[in-house]
Amino acid sequence: MICRNIAVASCTPRDRSFFLDLLKKATTLSHLSQTHAQIILHGLHQDLATLTKLIHKLSDFKAIHHAHRLFLSTRKPDLFLFNVLIKGFATNNSPLSAISLYTHLRTRTNLKPDKFTYAFAIWAAMGHESERFGILLHSNAIVDGFGFDLFVGSVVVDFYFKFSRVEMARKVFDLMPERDTVLWNTMVSGLVRNCCFNDSIEVFRNLVKGGVELDSTTVSTVLPAAAELQDLEVGMGIQCLALKVGFGCDVFVITGLISLYSKFGEIDTVRWLFEQIDRPDLVSYNSMISGYTYNGESESSVRLFVDLLASGQKVNSSTLVGLIPVHSPFGHLQLTCCIHGFCVKSGVVSHASVSTALTTVYSRLNEIETARLLFDETPEKSLASWNAMISGYTQNGLTEMAISLFWEMMLEVRPNPVTITSILSACAQLGALSLGKWVHNLIKSENLESNVYVSTALIDMYAKCGSIVEARQLFDLMKDKNSVTWNAIISGYGLHGHGNEALRLFNEMLHSGVPPTGVTFLSVLYACSHAGLVRKGNEIFHSMVHDHGFQPLPEHYACMVDILGRAGQLTEALKFIEKMPVEPGPIVWGALLGACMIHKDTNLARVASERLFELDPANVGYHVLLSNIYSADKNFLKAATVRQVVKKRRLAKTPGCTLIEVGGTPHVFTSGDLFHPQATAIYKMLEKLTGKMREAGFQSQTLTALHDVEEEEKELMVKVHSEKLAIAFGLIATEPETEIRIIKNLRVCLDCHNATKFISKITKRIIVVRDANRFHHFKDGICSCGDYW
DNA sequence: GTAGGGTTAG
Structure with missing residues (x-):
């Protein structure tokens, strides 16, 4: 082969354009090698144009080292050649090589970088894990006068988005003297990638308003924003526009629409859309498969997947990820295992995207060990x-x-x-x-x-x-709040017992245009519950159903029972349960039982717990609650019986523990803890406090409950609860008047609650206790919860 | 243009 080529070469002299053409047509690396050989034979190996094309092609074929060697052998590379190789490094994941070539260009040659140099170099810098190179290059580009070139500008905007610097990206975009479709698309897609969905749609609207020519990329880029915002109206607006400008049959656009409608459960529309595609490609298959999966139609997605395999089409990692029921994992453990098996067999399980989806679904199925195994086995x-x-x-x-x-x-x-x-x-x-x-x-x-x-x-x-x-x-400083943001602050106030502030914020939310969600109502209702706002709670529950059209979930019902029950309106709570249009589940009865505990209503407690033991026999908490109710009612025999059940069934109670941070170091105490290095000092402090507390009128409540409990229980009760230890330690380890903050994993008990009140008064300290339910701010002998928790 | 990772209640 080579001999014949040489023969050809020696009889017909070839010029540059011949080789440029040959290089352009080359489809494999070996074509390139052969052509290279001929170029040398024809003495064109120092011809810059030919070499540049060759280097360009080599890097296209991932032969970047070869390309680099060739570059080094070039006697006098020009700017064009530098640019080609910088781009080559960028496309071959060698950001540092690209940057050092740029540096070489600036420091060792007389050449001046142009817009291509900056565009390629900044593009390469996007591949580096640190943003500092790109920022440096951007400033160089500005100094050299290319900062506002369209080509460079688009790359810069993309770069800042890559590093989540949304404000910088926006600034560059705003300062651009002119904007083309590519720049607009970069802006829209960058905002979408950074979850600024509202902004991306606003930019899209400006683009349309400004009469900029849009392409199908623009449309398909902005569609996911509508999906994420759960705004079908906006999505349909974009669809109309796409139809008007003639992208209605574009595979890209239809694929985007498939994803959009999937998110809204419009699975029939999705199916129809898919049928409209003449020859669906892998991507559209993938979005259809994931659309089915997202809508819980795993059977259909598996069927489509099998069709795809049968047709001999190759699948990719996206296809398999789309099959994994990440959004509706429940009841799909077996399916997940099957898909997992297929991924292992076909070798894609080591793909980060596949193992990530599997890790996610396993951990959502509470199979956290399997998830960890997968994670550990992911090579990259x-x-x-x-x-x-x-x-x-x-x-x-x-x-x-x-x-x-x-x-x-x-x-x-x-x-x-x-x-x-x-x-x-x-x-x-x-x-x-x-x-x-x-x-x-x-x-x-x-x-x-x-x-x-x-x-x-x-x-x-x-x-x-x-x-x-x-x-x-x-x-208050946040600009774009969504419903989750509002929910977080509302529930925060609820947690601290500031019910009225929670209500005020809730009203503000209703006027802000951010729609309330089911969780919003739960947060407000809990806030009412913690603050004892019964009437308000009732109002809101009714408004939720009648004004906002929400179907109450079991949690909402439970919350109402909690509000009524905590406030002592136990009969009303029971009436409320009886009037419920759906069968009351365990959490509803659990709320009632909790209320019976606070108000010591043994009879109703028995009713509630009988239902609970039927509905949720494995739950320890209810047994413990009932036992405590009997104890509090001095019915020690019954209390012992319930505890016996717990023991027989080996139902374990979560041990209580308390955390306190001093100087940034966490200290954890358990009940009767002797392991802390300062244990002696802590107990001494506690003894001193107990004396002062008694003088002030404190009566321990555990002591009254001490008779008629079993020996080991007695021992447990004599032991000091973890929160008292943590508070004593806080007193020793911090300066006077410093606020003491502790966190308890369970609900704080009556005795500790009472004791903390006394301690706050005696020591003149503010003590903040977070228990499993809420916050208690103790100051001067009074707790912010108003003894209501 | 498709896939995978995130916040809120209890």
Whole structure:
């Protein structure tokens, strides 16, 4: 072959245009090698134009090292050739090589970078994990006068979006003297990628208003925003526009519409849309499959998948991800295992996207160990892989695991807003204020405050860690609040017992244009419950049904029972249950039982618990509650019987523990804890306090309940509850007058509640206690809950 | 143009 080529070469001299043409037509790497050989034979190996084309083609075929070598052998590379190789490095995931080539160009040659240089170099910088190179290049581009070139500008805007710098992207976009379709599309898609859905639609509207020519990319880019905003009207508006300008049959647009309508459960429309596509490609198949899965029609999605396989089409990781029932995992463990098996067999399980989806679905199915195994077996973990595992832990309440995995992750990759949101949720659950503050600083330094998820999680974290004032300040500063943001602050106030402020905010929300959700009503109702606002609660429940058209969920009913029951209106609560249009479930009866506990109504408690033992026999909490009610009623025999049941069935009670942070270090106490290094001092302090408390009129309530309990129980009761230990430690370890904040995993007991009141008065300290239900602010002998919890 | 990771109640 080579011999014949040489023969051809020697008899017919070839010029540059011949080789350029040959290079252009080359479809494999070996074509290129052969052509290269001929170029050398014809003495064109120092011809810049030919070489440039060759280098360009080599990097297109991923032979970037070869391309680089060839570049180095070039005697006098021009700017064009530099640009081609910078682009080559960019497309071959070698951002640092691209940047050093740019540096070489600036420092070692007399050449001046042009708009292509900057566009390619900044594009390459997007592939680096640090944003600093891109920012530097951007400033160089501005100095050299290319900052506002259309080509460079689009790349710069895309770059800032890549690093979540939405404000910078917007600034650059706003300053651009002219804007073409590509720039507008970059802006729209960047906003969508950064979850600024409202903004993306606004930009899209401006684009249409300004008479800019749109393409099908614009339309298909903005469609997901409508889907995310759950705004079908906006989506249909975009669809109409697409039809008007003639993109109605565009595969891209239809594929976008399939995703849009899937999110709204319009599965028939989706099916119809899919049929409108002449020859569906893999992407449209994928969106159809995931549409079925999203709507719980796993059977249909599997069938379509099988069709796709039978037709001999190749599938990709997207296809399999689309099959995994991430959004409706319940009852799909078997299906998930099947898909998992297929992914293993076809080898795509090591794909980060596939294992991430599987990790997610397993952790949502509470199969957290399986999720972890998958995660550990993923060879190249993407940021999403880490996030899936961390959020899996967070959502399963394994907050310590989430946090330790977060530190592990920090050694390898930089966290993004998703990571930060999850980790803040862990802090909130755990009450880890100092870690939460550390994350807040990280958010400030990374300029991520504008992300709604991040700031909502931050508000929730502060509220749950006791700093409702801080939470409110952040809330007031936020520009784009969604319903979750409102829910977080409303429930925050509820948690602190500020029912009226919660109600005020709820009204403000109704006027703000952000629609309330089911959770909004739950948050307001709980706020009413914690503040004893019975009439208000009733009003809101009715308004929810009649004015806002919400079908109450079991949780809403339970909340109403809770409101009535806590306020002592037990008969009304029972009446309410009897009048319910649906069968009352365990949480409704549980709420009633809780109320019976507070108001010591043994008879009603028996009614409620009988129903509960039927409906949810494995739940320990109800047994414990009932036993406590009998004890409080001095019916020790009955109490012992219930406890016997718990024992027989080996139903374990969660042990109580309390956390206190001093100087950023967490200290955890369990009941009767002797393991703390300062245990002696703590108990001494407690003894001193008890003496003073007695003088002030404190009567221990456990002592009255001490007779007629079993020996081991007695021992337990004599032991000191963890919250008292934590408070005593707080008194020792902090300066006088410092506020003491503790977090208890269970509800605070009556005795500790009473004791804390006395301690706050004697020591002149504000003591903030977060228990499983709410916050208690103790000051000068009074608790903010008004003894109502 | 398709897929995977995030916040709110209890």
